[in-house]
Amino acid sequence: MRLEVDITGKTFRSAAGETHEVLAPVKFALQSGEVGVLIGPSGCGKSTMLRIILGLDRDFRGTVARPPEARIGMVFQEPRLLPWRSVEQNVRLAAPDITDAKLAELFRILELDAHRSHFPGELSLGLARRVALARAFAVEPDLLVLDEPLASLDDALAGRLRDEIATLVARRPVMTLLVTHSLDDAIRLADRLFLLSPRPARIVREVPIAIPRAERSEAELGRIKADLAAPPLESK
Amino acid sequence: MLRLLSFALFLAIWWIAALFVGAAKLPSPPAVLNVIIAEAASGALFLHLGATLARVTLAFVLAMSLGSAIGYLMGRVKLADRLGDPWLILLLNLPALVVIVLAYIWAGLTEAAAIAAIAINKLPTAVVTLREGTRALDRSLDEMATVFAMPRWRAFRHVVLPQLAPYIAASARSGLSLVWKIVLVAELLGRPNGVGFEIGVAFQLFDTPRLLAYSLTFAAVVLVIETLLVQPFEARATRWRPRAA
Numbered sequence: 186m187r188l189e190v191d192i193t194g195k196t197f198r199s200a201a202g203e204t205h206e207v208l209a210p211v212k213f214a215l216q217s218g219e220v221g222v223l224i225g226p227s228g229c230g231k232s233t234m235l236r237i238i239l240g241l242d243r244d245f246r247g248t249v250a251r252p253p254e255a256r257i258g259m260v261f262q263e264p265r266l267l268p269w270r271s272v273e274q275n276v277r278l279a280a281p282d283i284t285d286a287k288l289a290e291l292f293r294i295l296e297l298d299a300h301r302s303h304f305p306g307e308l309s310l311g312l313a314r315r316v317a318l319a320r321a322f323a324v325e326p327d328l329l330v331l332d333e334p335l336a337s338l339d340d341a342l343a344g345r346l347r348d349e350i351a352t353l354v355a356r357r358p359v360m361t362l363l364v365t366h367s368l369d370d371a372i373r374l375a376d377r378l379f380l381l382s383p384r385p386a387r388i389v390r391e392v393p394i395a396i397p398r399a400e401r402s403e404a405e406l407g408r409i410k411a412d413l414a415a416p417p418l419e420s421k
Numbered sequence: 422m423l424r425l426l427s428f429a430l431f432l433a434i435w436w437i438a439a440l441f442v443g444a445a446k447l448p449s450p451p452a453v454l455n456v457i458i459a460e461a462a463s464g465a466l467f468l469h470l471g472a473t474l475a476r477v478t479l480a481f482v483l484a485m486s487l488g489s490a491i492g493y494l495m496g497r498v499k500l501a502d503r504l505g506d507p508w509l510i511l512l513l514n515l516p517a518l519v520v521i522v523l524a525y526i527w528a529g530l531t532e533a534a535a536i537a538a539i540a541i542n543k544l545p546t547a548v549v550t551l552r553e554g555t556r557a558l559d560r561s562l563d564e565m566a567t568v569f570a571m572p573r574w575r576a577f578r579h580v581v582l583p584q585l586a587p588y589i590a591a592s593a594r595s596g597l598s599l600v601w602k603i604v605l606v607a608e609l610l611g612r613p614n615g616v617g618f619e620i621g622v623a624f625q626l627f628d629t630p631r632l633l634a635y636s637l638t639f640a641a642v643v644l645v646i647e648t649l650l651v652q653p654f655e656a657r658a659t660r661w662r663p664r665a666a
Contacts, residue, residue, distance in 0.1 A: 241564050257568050265565045269583040269661040278579050279569040304661040324569060 186252045186327055188215040188360050190238060193247040194385075195230075207233050208245070209387035213379060217327070217358035220398075222371045224364075225381025231364045232262065234386065235332055238362070251328065255360075258326030260334040264313035266305040272316050273301045280323035291319050294349055311338050318346065322353055329354070329361045335370055347373060351398050372409050373401065380413075448630040456634040465619075470638065473604055473615040476532075480539035481600050485593060487540070488547025493585075495548065496555020505548075512545040517603045521610055530611040535604075542603050547592045554588030586658035594651055601643055 195208040207230045215221045223231050236242040238249055239257065266275045276288065283291075292298050295315045305313055318334055331350070335343040347370055354361050354374075365371050371378055378392040392413065396405055432450055439449040460466035495502040495509075521538045528534035558581060566576040608617025616635050623632040 239568050241567065257570065259565070259568045261561070261565065263561070265561055267562065267579060267583070269658075270579060274579075278571065278575065281575075306661060320569075 186217045186255055186358075186360060187250075188238070188252075188255075188328060188362075189248075189250040190214065190234075191247050192234070192237060192245055192249070195233060195237065195242075195245040197233075206385040208237075209382070209385040210247075211386065211388055213388065213391070215360045215362065217360055218354070219376045220354055220361040220363060220374050221377050221379060222363045222365060222375035223379050223381060224366070224368070224371055225386060226383050227366070229381050229384045230386035231381065232332060235330055235362070235364065239330060255327040256324055258321035258324045258329045260314075260317045260321045260331045262332045262336075264305070264310070264317040266313060266316055266320075268305050271302050271304055272297060272308070275305070275316060276320045276323045279320045280325070283323050288323065291322055295319050295346070311342065314338060315346070318349075325357065326359055329359050331361070331363045331365075333364055333366065335365070335367065343370070350374060355398070368410060368413065369406075372406055372413075374398065378413070446629065448633065452630050453633045453637065456630045457638060460631075460634060466635075466638065469614055469616050469619050469635065470642065472612075473608065473617065473639065474642065476536055476539065476604050476608070476615065477597075477600050480536045480543065480604065481596060483536070484540040484543035484600070485547055485589075485596060488544045488592070489551045489585075489589065491544075492548040492551025493555050496552040496558075502552070509545050509548055512541065513549070517542045517606060521603070521607050525611045532612075535607045535612055539600055539603050539607055543596050543600050546599065547596060550588050550592040550595075551585065554585045558584050583658065587655075590651065590655045590658060593654075594647070597643065597646065597651070601639070 190211065190213055192208055192211045194206065194210060197205045197207045199205065211234065213221065223234070225231055233242065237245050238251070239259065240249075240251070266272075267278070270278065273288070276291075277283065289298075292301065295318060297312070297315055297319060300308060300312060300316075305316070308316065314334065314337070321329060321331070334350075335346055338346065350361075350363075351374060353359070361374075363371070363374060372394065375392075375394055376398075378390075378394065379388050380390040380392070381387070382389045392409075394401075394409060435447075436450055439447045444452065457466065491505065495505050520541050521535075524534040524538035524541075528537070562580050562584075563576075566580045571580070604615070605617035605620060608615035609621040612618055616639050619635045620632055623629070623635070
């Protein structure tokens, strides 16, 4: 499976009647088993781009080719759980075919066992984010879209969840698109990094990371980071 | 407990007022109770209560289901809202009496005319409430359901309906009281039985104990319906919400 994004532009008309360019031409493709990470300043149009890719916003110029049979797992910036359904029901409603064993494993990994029958209003934001992750994983997605899934989690948990995302991605051939502010998360997870400009967003630089995720040593991560900190030539 | 106390207070005020005003205008609680017992023993009370209750049920169900569907449609589809809005304003402001009289003239003094007239009176308020509820639906949850490819029915049942439940409960509660008020007028004007008919008779005879006997019994029935049906539904629909202080 392959995701091909070729957006030539997106304008937004504000309530005052002014038009704003939200996205400049953006073009990239993602293969099964690949993790693409979008990094950019906040407000640059990342979320708009995700909405277009997911088919929630059809008012744009260009094309997004997404296999129609591709199952989508999504973690929104806010957890977007159904407040009137329990944690377990929230996951099962998105993934009705999940087996009890798989669900149990998922809850064990994300440490949600004690919260199965709780309602989202009774959870902390960190817990709610984990439920949103469980829901996205539970559908066994072909396309996994993560919009800052690790924000506002403590470092230890964020690190563990990052490893879990890596494990899931390794287990199944899934196209993963991750939006993050954290360079650390980005270089640990990405096969390819897309650095975005301020609004209207365009891809300033595409950085492939060839070393397999599991074999990235601290030294190599440091080298990649230093390389990213150097100003890219083409943006001048 | 508090409810019982407040009920006792109501009885006490009634009794004291009855002593001041005199039995002709306001009979005391025991006098009314005697009439209720006599009417119940003859079976007339249950016949009239049953007839009224059946009309209320039919008109209420008709108005709620039709009104909810129309309200949902108008909340979702702009064109439906534009087309339906003038009708809605007309129906909202049409006096109940006009609808009832016209229904009896056009369809005769029939059961169908009575029920239709009552339902038409309740319909627009259900539409307005449900339209508001539909407009207030959380778009971000809709998007979530779309992204996760939830089938339409499942999304409606688990994403949309729980959000509409408080509006449905509010509409049911106000609707029940509205229907109950209007049904008596319809019965008074053109039905040969029911609480409204009995009250009409009592009015002609200036029979205050009988009038109070029928209206209070029906008020009690409405109270029971509210406690046993409407409130449990509301409690269930909002059980996920942290308790209000």
